[in-house]
Structure formats: structure tokens, C-alpha cells
Amino acid sequence: MKIKVSGLTKVYNNKQVLNIPKLEIEKGSLLGIIGPNGAGKSTLVKIIGGIETSTSGLVLFDGKPINSNLYQNMTMVFQKPYLLRGSVFYNIAYPLRIRKVEEEEISRRVEKILDEMDLVEIRNQKSWTLSGGEAQKVALARAIIFNPSLLILDEPTANIDPSSIAIMEKIIKKSNQENGTTVIIVTHNLQQANRICKDVGFMYRGELIEIGSKEKVIRNPENVLTRDFIKGEILI
Ligand SMILES: Nc1ncnc2c1ncn2[C@@H]1O[C@H](COP(=O)(O)OP(=O)(O)OP(=O)(O)O)[C@@H](O)[C@H]1O
Numbered sequence: 001m002k003i004k005v006s007g008l009t010k011v012y013n014n015k016q017v018l019n020i021p022k023l024e025i026e027k028g029s030l031l032g033i034i035g036p037n038g039a040g041k042s043t044l045v046k047i048i049g050g051i052e053t054s055t056s057g058l059v060l061f062d063g064k065p066i067n068s069n070l071y072q073n074m075t076m077v078f079q080k081p082y083l084l085r086g087s088v089f090y091n092i093a094y095p096l097r098i099r100k101v102e103e104e105e106i107s108r109r110v111e112k113i114l115d116e117m118d119l120v121e122i123r124n125q126k127s128w129t130l131s132g133g134e135a136q137k138v139a140l141a142r143a144i145i146f147n148p149s150l151l152i153l154d155e156p157t158a159n160i161d162p163s164s165i166a167i168m169e170k171i172i173k174k175s176n177q178e179n180g181t182t183v184i185i186v187t188h189n190l191q192q193a194n195r196i197c198k199d200v201g202f203m204y205r206g207e208l209i210e211i212g213s214k215e216k217v218i219r220n221p222e223n224v225l226t227r228d229f230i231k232g233e234i235l236i
């Protein structure tokens with residue numbers, strides 16, 4: 001799914017927190033959004049994901065404004081996972097059930113992702129008994145299972161142990177490479193952006209300061225604000 005953002009602004013309590021005149025995210029992108037606390041990263045992805053309204057501006061998906069068909073093809077995962085009551089298997093199968101996929105196919109796909117994400121042992125555990133990290137992995141599995149056209153991740157691996165981070169990063173990359181899923185990931189972890197993203201955008205005080213290949217933005221930034229942020233020297 002290609003995304004085109006134009007003239008996007010967001011004002012909260014008379015304070016402008018977002019001002020993005022233009023942003024184009026090509027189909028099959030794996031874009032990391034970095035920037036200090038309060039830069040507007042979550043606000044931007046929530047507006048793109050359709051769960052927050054903009055004050056002005058337009059977001060187009062493959063040239064069209066959001067509609068229910070497009071909405072069915074996108075999904076978001078947040079730092080705090082939201083799971084349905086029921087088992088791990090039930091949660092991961094849910095997006096396929098509501099899309100009327102046959103039970104045999106559901107079983108096959110859920111078993112595969114349980115195995116890939118090292119969740120086999122907890123497949124029957126109720127969602128409310130999971131640890132934070134386990135719940136986060138289940139939320140990602142549930143998001144990826146239906147091969148979305150757009151996957152938006154807002155700090156999906158904060159508070160996750162290194163081996164689970166590696167599993168999550170692998171499945172995010174795979175979804176992008178094998179299914180052509182467009183991925184936008186907000187992360188505070190520059191190493192993570194460097195490991196998995198193709199492109200990176202740096203936000204500061206509601207603006208997209210610099211965007212381009214990760215080689216350019218992380219390793220050789222043009223803008224002095226980006227450079228300072230990367231060096232850990234930015235003043236908020
Ligand atoms: N519902 C809201 N009401 C008022 N202000 C808000 C609301 N949501 C966000 N803001 C403000 O908008 C600005 C951008 O917030 P946002 O969460 O998008 O930043 P962020 O870059 O994701 O930050 P962080 O890295 O801390 O998660 C902040 O100043 C925040 O206080």
C-alpha cells in the first residue's frame with residue numbers, strides 16, 4: 001500500500017504538535033520514524049492508521065482516502081498490547097476468522113506463526129495471564145497473520161528481552177520482504193532502526209526534518225538536528 005500525506009497538521013489545546021507538508025511512503029517500504037519524546041511520532045502514525053483525526057490535511061492510500069475496505073487491510077501494534085479475552089491461539093486466529101478463512105487454513109497459518117515466534121508452549125494460555133513481552137509477541141503475530149498491506153508499529157519492542165526482539169524483528173522483516181507489506185515503525189532504538197529499516201525519517205517538534213535511506217539518515221545525516229539526535233545530544 002502506498003501512502004501519500006499532504007498538508008497534515010494536528011493541534012492539541014492550541015498547540016501545534018504536527019506539521020507535515022508532504023510525505024510519500026512507497027508500497028513495500030520499511031520506514032523507521034525516530035525522534036525525541038514529544039516530537040509527534042505517535043500522533044503521525046495514529047493519524048495514518050486512522051485512529052486519530054488530523055486538524056487539517058489529507059492521507060491517501062493507493063490514491064484513495066480511507067474506506068472500510070482499505071481499513072481491513074491495515075493494522076497497528078502499540079507498546080501496550082491490546083488482546084481479546086481468550087487463548088493465545090484464539091487471539092492470533094481472530095483476524096482470519098472474521099475474514100472467513102477456512103478453519104483448516106486458519107490452523108495451518110496459526111501453527112506456523114506460533115512456531116516462528118516461539119509461542120508454541122503458551123498457545124493455550126489465556127491472554128490475561130501472559131507476561132508483557134509474551135502479550136506483545138502475540139499482538140504482533142495477530143497483526144501479521146492476515147498479511148496486511150500496511151503494518152504500523154509504535155514502539156513494539158520496548159520492554160522486550162533481546163531474544164524476543166530478534167524474533168519480532170525477523171518476522172517484521174519477513175512480512176515486508178515476502179508479502180510486500182508496507183511497514184512503518186516508530187522506535188527509540190537507533191540500532192533497531194539500523195537493523196531492520198530500509199528508510200528512516202527523523203522528526204523534531206512536529207516536523208519531519210529529514211527522511212531517506214537508513215545509510216544516509218543514521219550514518220550520514222545532512223541536517224544538524226538529525227546529527228545531534230543521533231549523537232544523543234539533542235535538546236528537547
Ligand atoms: N491527546 C492529547 N492531548 C493533548 N496533547 C497531546 C495528546 N496526544 C499527544 N499530545 C502532545 O502532542 C505532542 C506529540 O506527542 P506524540 O505522542 O505524538 O510524540 P512522540 O514523538 O510519539 O513522543 P514519545 O517518543 O514520547 O512517545 C506532545 O507534546 C504531546 O504532549
